[in-house]
Amino acid sequence: MNRTIILITWLLLSSSRLFAQSVTVEAKIDSLQILIGEQAKIQLQVAMDAKQRAVFPVFTDTLVRGVEVVETAKPDTQYLNDRQRLLITQEYTVTSFDSALYYLPPMTVTVDDKAYQTKALALKVYSIPVDTLNPDQFFSQKGVMKVPFVWADWYGLLACAFLIFPLTALLIYFVIRVRDNKPIIRKVKIEPKLPPYQMAMKEFERIKNEKIWQKGRPKDYYTELTETIRTYIKERFAFNALEMTSSEIIDKLMEIRDKEAIADLKNLFQTADLVKFAKHDPQMNENDANLISAIEFINETKQLEEENTKPQPTEMTIIEKRSLRTKVLLIAGIVLLSAALVGTFIYIGTQLYDLLA
Structure with a gap:
């Protein structure tokens, strides 16, 4: 009786360990049939233990000959069973420009240095249907559509336009200050000492x-x-x-x-x-x-x-030459303002060209 209980317990523990460490790999495609140039999404899912590590296949430009990989999305990770299990989804966007029935071979995912493969998939690519009854009928090209006016496209231009005026005024003021280079004249009133x-x-x-x-x-x-x-x-x-x-x-x-x-x-x-x-x-x-x-x-x-003397205050005139530091700061301000104005005009010009072209 004791041996039977021990055997059953060992089987349960072994089965639960095997279940916890089981890995499932599955591949799905959202559309089995597409027209030339259309896109389909292949979804690769891996379910495994949370402690395991998976390595997904990497495709540079083609999945198979004739089927191109447009984009490889970032893997999406989801925890299951109180964070004991892990579900990782990798999505590939593919397209084709040749009409045919394509065989997509199984994809290989490596989990803890062990390879797992998905089932094979199929993708049927159709060419664009042609009106065989009217082979001589052609349609002219479409006219240029007029883009609707949107204020949001003009906010940056208006802000820069209003910014030009104060920048220009400040630049003119700095230029005048440097050009004049007049000394600073201060008048100081000196109160005389009382007797x-x-x-x-x-x-x-x-x-x-x-x-x-x-x-x-x-x-x-x-x-x-x-x-x-x-x-x-x-x-x-x-x-x-x-x-x-x-x-x-x-x-x-x-x-x-x-x-x-x-x-x-x-x-x-x-x-x-x-x-x-x-x-x-x-x-x-x-x-x-x-x-x-x-x-x-x-x-x-x-x-x-x-006793009756009332001394009068005297006034002195002090002439100070503008310091070299002040002159350097004025010249630096002129350079920065000039660069800001040039950059503003370039930005306005490029934006107008993009909007009106």
């Missing part, structure tokens, strides 16, 4: 309006205040107060002015040094007093003609 007195008073007004000391920043307040005075002294008395210490500035001023004129300024510098280096916290009235002292120093030392 030291006016500049200092402008800065004091800004410091007063910002009220930096009320925001808990006395160090910034005295830094801006002393910087403004140092700048004024540098411009007014012609020595570099920006690079000098407070005591050096006071000593230098004493050589120029009387001691009473700079007494309040000396107190201002001392307070500023205490705030910046000793973290001194001055009172509000002390801050206001130091600002007033700075303004009084400016008023006492200013030059009389500075």
Whole structure:
């Protein structure tokens, strides 16, 4: 009993393996009869296992003598049985110009180095029937048919025609630019520098309006205040107060002015040094007093003609020659535009010739 079961199982497995590996090759023709010059399609199908590889016959120009191969289509592949099987279809288009009954021999397909052949086919080619009852009757040639007007044929021409105008205008502009080669003239307005007195008073007004000391920043307040005075002294008395210490500035001023004129300024510098280096916290009235002292120093030392002086802005004319790079770019643009216009005219001419010929 056990031997019988084992034998049946082995037969089933063997048969299923043989079925899975079976290869079928078939050739069909869509028309058995054609007229001279007509075409027929031969369909070659191979069914095989998905893992197998097939090699189809290759025909260069003739299938057999008298039957020509017009076209060999790309193989069409289709999977079957959950991608276990593969069906490949190859199509050949044939024709003939001699009336006869042609025998098409079996086609050979190689699958995994094993050759398989199809059945033979037949193709009957008929000549065009002739009116034997009226052999002298001839028909004149047909007249030339007029092609209907289609807007789609003119879209490219119209687009190129409209493109000619801006290209031509741009080309003319570039040519004029290169031909003139005029320098570039620019006018620059230069605002004059304010006199030291006016500049200092402008800065004091800004410091007063910002009220930096009320925001808990006395160090910034005295830094801006002393910087403004140092700048004024540098411009007014012609020595570099920006690079000098407070005591050096006071000593230098004493050589120029009387001691009473700079007494309040000396107190201002001392307070500023205490705030910046000793973290001194001055009172509000002390801050206001130091600002007033700075303004009084400016008023006492200013030059009389500075207060009402209103300098006028001057205008300079700068002449720049066009750079070589700009000229090269203009010439390159002219060359490209010229080539584009020539190509456009050639395209329009060829299209008109094709449409109107």
